[in-house]
Amino acid sequence: MDFESLRKKLAEHNQEHLLDFVNDLDEKSKQVLYNDITNTNIAEVVRFFNAATASMDTQTKVDDKMEPIPTEMFGSVTRSGKILKQWEKTGLEAVGKSKVCVLLLAGGQGTRLGVNYPKGMYNVGLPSGKPLYHLQAERILRLQRYSKEETGLSGTIPWYIMTSEHTQEPTEEYFASRNFFGLQKEDIVFFEQNMLPCMSFDGKIIMSNKGKIARAPDGNGGLYRALGEKVLGDMERRGIQYIHVYCVDNILVKMADPTFIGFCISKGANCGAKVVEKSYPTEPVGVVCRVDGKYQVVEYSEITLRTAEKRNEDGRLVFSAGNICNHFFTFDFLKEVVNENEPFLKHHVAKKKIPYVNEQGNIITPEKPNGIKMEKFVFDVFEFSNNFVVFEVLREDEFSPLKNSDKAEKDNPTTAKHALMSLHHRWVLNAGGSFVDKNDSLIPAIPSKRLKLDTTIRKPKTMASDKNGNDRRSANDVDHSLVICEVSPLVSYAGEGLEEVVSNKRFQSPLLLTEKYIKDKEMQIK
Missing domain, CATH: 3.90.550.10 (Spore Coat Polysaccharide Biosynthesis Protein SpsA; Chain A)
Known part of the structure; x- marks a missing residue:
């Protein structure tokens, strides 16, 4: 390991500080550091930095x-x-x-x-x-x-x-x-x-x-x-x-x-x-x-x-x-x-x-x-x-990305879960099925598009409107707590093939529609 030569090469790009603590390291750690630096194209990294920061400083409206x-x-x-x-x-x-x-x-x-x-x-x-x-x-x-x-x-x-x-x-x-x-x-x-x-x-x-x-x-x-x-x-x-x-x-x-x-x-x-x-x-x-x-x-x-x-x-x-x-x-x-x-x-x-x-x-x-x-x-x-x-x-x-923890207001585990269950709920409804509550009363369909505020939608802290004054929101803003519904991807890719499984049938939440669930139901019918 020729650290003296390496220091001179680093100095050419104003990066010699990478070796400031080399004398504090044991031999194994020195080898790791030496490999880390020599396997890095320092000149390329510095060039990337200069180009990226230059374009950042000159960013204009387009x-x-x-x-x-x-x-x-x-x-x-x-x-x-x-x-x-x-x-x-x-x-x-x-x-x-x-x-x-x-x-x-x-x-x-x-x-x-x-x-x-x-x-x-x-x-x-x-x-x-x-x-x-x-x-x-x-x-x-x-x-x-x-x-x-x-x-x-x-x-x-x-x-x-x-x-x-x-x-x-x-x-x-x-x-x-x-x-x-x-x-x-x-x-x-x-x-x-x-x-x-x-x-x-x-x-x-x-x-x-x-x-x-x-x-x-x-x-x-x-x-x-x-x-x-x-x-x-x-x-x-x-x-x-x-x-x-x-x-x-x-x-x-x-x-x-x-x-x-x-x-x-x-x-x-x-x-x-x-x-x-x-x-x-x-x-x-x-x-x-x-x-x-x-x-x-x-x-x-x-x-x-x-x-x-x-x-x-x-x-x-x-x-x-x-x-x-x-x-x-x-x-x-x-x-x-x-x-x-x-x-x-x-x-x-x-x-x-x-x-x-x-x-x-x-x-x-x-x-x-x-x-x-x-x-x-x-x-x-x-x-x-x-x-x-x-x-x-x-x-x-x-589209419902999972980016943040539930401490954030959006793009979190709860909004992701609700988005998927809302989609699968609508798959079942579109295929002719329905959901009922414990009193056997029909549960209203979850809207698939943005609607005016009603009792099934939580008003967020900030709300944007379109030119007609209608609320503009994503599926993340809908309260899905009424229906828990999940359709296994092995049962349906995008809602297809569900008619023969759910048409004219009434379900109670929670519903987990799996291949095993379908087979069990078929056996009961036989």
Whole structure:
């Protein structure tokens, strides 16, 4: 270990402080630190920092450059009519021919959720007790069966799971201990995203202790560097043509949604985004649109209120396509991004509270942000697409993220649980079933769209209204305490096939509709 030469190299980038405590370490710890530093491209890290902070300082509003998505490249579950079934058929055929895979972004830690294990292992308190990973695995299983029922083709949907240094080992152990939730082991591919050093505001790499650099995952946009030859090669070997990418924390995510896949295929798209309509103009979500003729996600902080409030003649917001990190790529597009475009993706700055070792060698846990983590975003590749499409879905059907603990007012375990049970309640109602209370009186249906305030809806502390004065809220604001209903993903992927099970039947809450429940009922009838 030549620390003297290493110190000189570090000095070239003003990072020689990384060796301040080297003499306090034992030989084993010195070797760990030496490897940690020499395996880090310091020049590249400093270049990333300079570029990211420079763009942060020069950020301007982009209102005048923005255009909405062209009508011909826009699809919607509420406005596309009968063609939805054709899109679904196209998607199911692609699944049946084993041309579709799903790619899960699961590198983040559950810090805001208040747990020290991967989010996918979190149980929000459903009657089944199934965590997110379990629900998602069974949706894949059901979709494979559904595709065979509809097309006669027996396809497989490989599941690629991007973890990080913090989530890789516990995630792999968890899947193995659950026997991969019924999926074939060889059809689940784990790979790890890269970690980047955390930086102080003045451009110094932060040390987490005397002998280790503080690091964080390089954002969900780190996907493209992490894919590399190994994962892309596996996709190519399997004949994958279409990739569905999503984040682990959305409890309502539809794995490899055949309607979305079919829509993208029918449009000849090489890249697509699934979106939800913004609830109100100032909702803090990014919007998918065009800027200077290129597709991208514009954050709410990058536009003025005047632009956010613009409406079409039908009263809808002009820039209403709320990003939910749910994307479609063709294999050829993804391969081109990885091999050619990835170096051009910019890093974004996230100011964070990062534990560090001070000049006295003590580890400090800061009470306010003291440094930055550099991240790339998965949607930053939209600009490279020459045939980009957007597909709008209902928020109450497909988007309820789990980001915070129940101490927060939204996006917490309770809102996620309620969103899923509300959806499944409506599945049962739409299939001809009904719910009754202990007195055998019918329980009113839960509304699937935003309604004026009534006794089943809690008024939040702050409430936005549309131009007609109607309340604008998500499914998170509905009180679902009347009905506890969960439908196993193995029974139904998206509400299909429930008629013969629930039609003209009356149920009492709680209802857990599983394959075993159905078989037991069939036996009772016999």
